[in-house]
Amino acid sequence: MSSNVTVVIGGDCGPTHGPSQGFPVEGYTELVGPVLRAADIRFVNCMRTYSSRNVRAEHAPQVGQPIEMADIYTHGGFDAVTMSNNHSFDSGAEAMLDTRALLNQRGIQVTGAGRDLDEARKPAIVERNGVKVGYLGYTSVAAAGSEAGANRPGVTAIRVKTLYETRGPHQPVRIHTQPDAVDLSRLLDDIRALREQVDVVVLAFHSGVIRLPRVISDYQVAVAHAAIDAGADVVVGHAPHVPKAIEVYRGKPIFYSLGVFAMTKSFAAPSWKEPAWMHGAVRNHADLDPAFPFMPYGKDCTIGLLARITASSTGLDRVAFVPMSFDSRYRPEPLEQADPRFAQVLDYMEWVSEDMPHRFAVDGNEVVVLVE
Numbered sequence: 001m002s003s004n005v006t007v008v009i010g011g012d013c014g015p016t017h018g019p020s021q022g023f024p025v026e027g028y029t030e031l032v033g034p035v036l037r038a039a040d041i042r043f044v045n046c047m048r049t050y051s052s053r054n055v056r057a058e059h060a061p062q063v064g065q066p067i068e069m070a071d072i073y074t075h076g077g078f079d080a081v082t083m084s085n086n087h088s089f090d091s092g093a094e095a096m097l098d099t100r101a102l103l104n105q106r107g108i109q110v111t112g113a114g115r116d117l118d119e120a121r122k123p124a125i126v127e128r129n130g131v132k133v134g135y136l137g138y139t140s141v142a143a144a145g146s147e148a149g150a151n152r153p154g155v156t157a158i159r160v161k162t163l164y165e166t167r168g169p170h171q172p173v174r175i176h177t178q179p180d181a182v183d184l185s186r187l188l189d190d191i192r193a194l195r196e197q198v199d200v201v202v203l204a205f206h207s208g209v210i211r212l213p214r215v216i217s218d219y220q221v222a223v224a225h226a227a228i229d230a231g232a233d234v235v236v237g238h239a240p241h242v243p244k245a246i247e248v249y250r251g252k253p254i255f256y257s258l259g260v261f262a263m264t265k266s267f268a269a270p271s272w273k274e275p276a277w278m279h280g281a282v283r284n285h286a287d288l289d290p291a292f293p294f295m296p297y298g299k300d301c302t303i304g305l306l307a308r309i310t311a312s313s314t315g316l317d318r319v320a321f322v323p324m325s326f327d328s329r330y331r332p333e334p335l336e337q338a339d340p341r342f343a344q345v346l347d348y349m350e351w352v353s354e355d356m357p358h359r360f361a362v363d364g365n366e367v368v369v370l371v372e
Helices: 025-029 033-038 067-075 094-107 180-194 218-230 340-354
Strands: 004-013 041-046 080-082 109-111 124-128 131-139 158-163 172-180 200-206 234-238 244-248 252-255 261-263 303-312 315-326 333-335 358-365 366-369
Touching: 004 033, 004 067, 004 131, 004 200, 004 234, 025 067, 025 158, 025 333, 033 158, 041 131, 041 200, 067 094, 080 124, 080 131, 094 180, 109 124, 109 131, 131 180, 131 303, 158 180, 172 180, 172 218, 180 200, 200 218, 200 303, 218 234, 218 244, 218 252, 234 303, 234 315, 252 303, 261 303, 261 333, 303 340
Parallel strands: 004 041, 004 261, 041 080, 080 109, 131 200, 200 234, 234 252
Antiparallel strands: 004 303, 124 131, 158 172, 244 252, 303 315, 315 333, 315 366, 358 366
C-alpha cells in the first residue's frame, strides 16, 4: 500500500569556488540541508562537468570542474540530476560522459545526457513508499552540435524556430518562437512512455531568456502546455538564473524558472559590456549586485525557489515552493515566514507571475500553489 512522498526540486547547480578558495563544498548545502533531508526524493539540474578529461572552453571556462566539486550532489542527498542544459557539452563529450558515470557510481541517476540519443532520453525513476516518480530532462538552449544522436553523445534538445515580425519604424519588432515539431514529438513520446511506468511525471525543461525577469518565450509555453497535455504532472524550468513565472495549466503547475540552487562563477558574461546592457532599458532589472561578485547573473539571482510537491499513487496532492535567499558565502538559505525576506520573495513571485493563471497561499514556511 502506497503513502505520500515529498519531492524537492532545485534549479541550476554548479559552484566553481571550492576549498582552495575558502569555500568548502559541504558548505553550499549546509543551510538548505534540513529541507533536503526532510524530503523523500531530491532532484536538481547539474550545470558543470566533473572529470580529469575536461576540455577548457574559452567561452565557459567555469564548466570543467575537478571531481571533488561533484560532492555537492552527495552532500545534498540528490537522487537524480538532469544534465540536459547548455553547459554539459562545453568541456567535451568525454567530460560529460565521465560526469554521468561518476554520478551513477554515487547512486545518483542522470537524465538528459548520454553516449547516444537513446541513453540521453532515459528518465530517472525513483520509488519511495510505494510511489514512483519519473524525472525527464530536456533543453532548448543547448549549443548547436551538442544534441545527442543515434551514434553521437550529447543532450536531449528541442530546437527553436525564431520569426521576426516587423511592424514599421515606430514599433518594436515582435519576436515569435516555436519549438521544432520533430523534437517536440520526441519529448511527448518520452512523456507518454514514462506515464505508463510511474505515478508522477516531472519534466525538467532548461530554457528561457537568461537574466531578465518576467520574460517568458512563446516556445516555453508551447512546450510546457504540450508536456502536460501528454501526461506530465509538473514542469520545472531553469536556465535564466532568476525565478520566473508560475502558471497553473489544466490543474498542473509550471515553474518557468526556479532560479539558482547553488552556483558561483568568477566573471560576468561579456554581454554586460554591450550597449543594450550597459545603457539600455534592460539594465533596470539586470544590473549586477556588487555584494555578490561570484553570482554575476543580475540582482534577482540572489533569490531562488525550491519546488516541493507531495504525491501519492494517484498523483499530485500538494504543490508548493520554499523561498530562498543567498548569504555572503553563496549558500542557499530557506526563509522562514517571519523573515521579511520571505514576503519579498512572495511579492516578487506575484510580480513575475502576473500574466499567468495562478494563486498562492502561505502555509508555514512554504508558499502553496493552488491547483484546483
